Amino acid sequence: EDQVTQSPEALRLQEGESSSLNCSYTVSGLRGLFWYRQDPGKGPEFLFTLYSAGEEKEKERLKATLTKKESFLHITAPKPEDSATYLCAVQGSNYQLIWGAGTKLIIKP
Amino acid sequence: ETGVTQTPRHLVMGMTNKKSLKCEQHLGHNAMYWYKQSAKKPLELMFVYNFKEQTENNSVPSRFSPECPNSSHLFLHLHTLQPEDSALYLCASSQENAGDGYTFGSGTRLTVV
Numbered sequence: 001e002d003q004v005t006q007s008p009e010a011l012r013l014q015e016g017e018s019s020s021l022n023c024s025y026t027v028s029g030l031r032g033l034f035w036y037r038q039d040p041g042k043g044p045e046f047l048f049t050l051y052s053a054g055e056e057k058e059k060e061r062l063k064a065t066l067t068k069k070e071s072f073l074h075i076t077a078p079k080p081e082d083s084a085t086y087l088c089a090v091q092g093s094n095y096q097l098i099w100g101a102g103t104k105l106i107i108k109p
Numbered sequence: 110e111t112g113v114t115q116t117p118r119h120l121v122m123g124m125t126n127k128k129s130l131k132c133e134q135h136l137g138h139n140a141m142y143w144y145k146q147s148a149k150k151p152l153e154l155m156f157v158y159n160f161k162e163q164t165e166n167n168s169v170p171s172r173f174s175p176e177c178p179n180s181s182h183l184f185l186h187l188h189t190l191q192p193e194d195s196a197l198y199l200c201a202s203s204q205e206n207a208g209d210g211y212t213f214g215s216g217t218r219l220t221v222v
Contacts, residue, residue, distance in 0.1 A: 004151070034210045043113075043199050043213030044152075087152070095206045096165070099151040 002027045002092050006100035013078055013107050021073040021086055021103045029093030033071050035064050036087040038102070044087055078107045112136065115200050115214035123222055124190060130217045132183040132200030140207065141183040143175060144199040146216070152199070158183060159205060190221045 005024045013019055025033065032051050036044035048057045050066040057064050061082060063074040073086055085104045089097040113134045122128050134141065143155040157165035158177040172194075174186040183200055197218050201211035 009149070032210070036210075036213075041215075041218070043115075043201075043215045044211075046210050046212065049210055089152075089210075091207060096154065096157075097207065097211070101149060101151045 002090070002098045004088055004090055004098050004100040006086075006088050006103050008103060009101070010104040011106070013075075013105070015079060015107055015109050016077050018074070018076045018078070020075070021105070023071040023073070023088030023100055024069060025071070025088075025090045025098075026069075027090045027092040027098065031091040031093065031095070033066055034089045034091070034097065035071070035073055036089070038085045038087055047086075075105070078105075080107045080109050083107045113200055113202055113212050113214035115198075115217055117217060118215065119218045119220075121220045121222060122187065122190065124192075126190075127186070127188040129187065130185040130198055130200075130219075132185075132214055134181055134183075134200075134202040134212070136202055136212060138202035138212070139180060139205045140203045141177060141180070142201045142203075142211065143183065143185050144201060146197040146199055156185075187219075190219075192221050195219055195221045 176184040
């Protein structure tokens with residue numbers, strides 16, 4: 001059964017304290033893994049797509065990596081404006097997206 | 110306007126009311142989706158439309174009725190809802206097969222009283 005698990009459920013960091021969010025998945029025929037950011041009261045905002053193991057993508061303080069079983073979203077020297085819920089989803093052979101429950105990230109000044 | 114626009118942003122309705130949610134996309138995408146988002150739960154796919162044809166209905170109760178008059182517009186008609194239907198309803202669009210992911214609207218926060 002296709003499944004996505006994100007951990008931790010919530011993460012509190014001090015400004016400047018680097019850390020990583022995890023997205024573990026099982027899927028038949030991975031077509032892509034997606035990371036989104038969601039601010040309160042808004043829809044998810046696209047961040048990255050990763051297509052194959054070993055691939056990495058960066059955007060400002062965020063870096064996403066992918067293996068055959070999981071993806072990490074590394075946050076380097078975060079700022080309070082990085083506070084949000086980060087969602088992970090995988091697309092399998094049937095083209096549908098399977099979503100994780102998200103990690104709520106809080107960056108304290 | 111660009112992107113995906115949803116109206117209204119907030120909606121409070123009684124269990125006997127009938128209301129509709131509207132979604133419009135200006136991205137030239139071929140597929141549109143309705144999702145339900147409840148606190149601390151993964152996004153729940155409700156309906157999928159490809160080229161105006163419904164291709165997915167994830168066992169959604171009949172009190173939710175979608176309508177897709179063209180590839181740019183999507184509606185969700187609501188009637189006789191239950192309090193447990195209170196949630197954030199998100200519309201999204203994508204190219205066929207969603208290879209580049211989805212673009213989401215800001216959602217409608219629905220409260221059923």
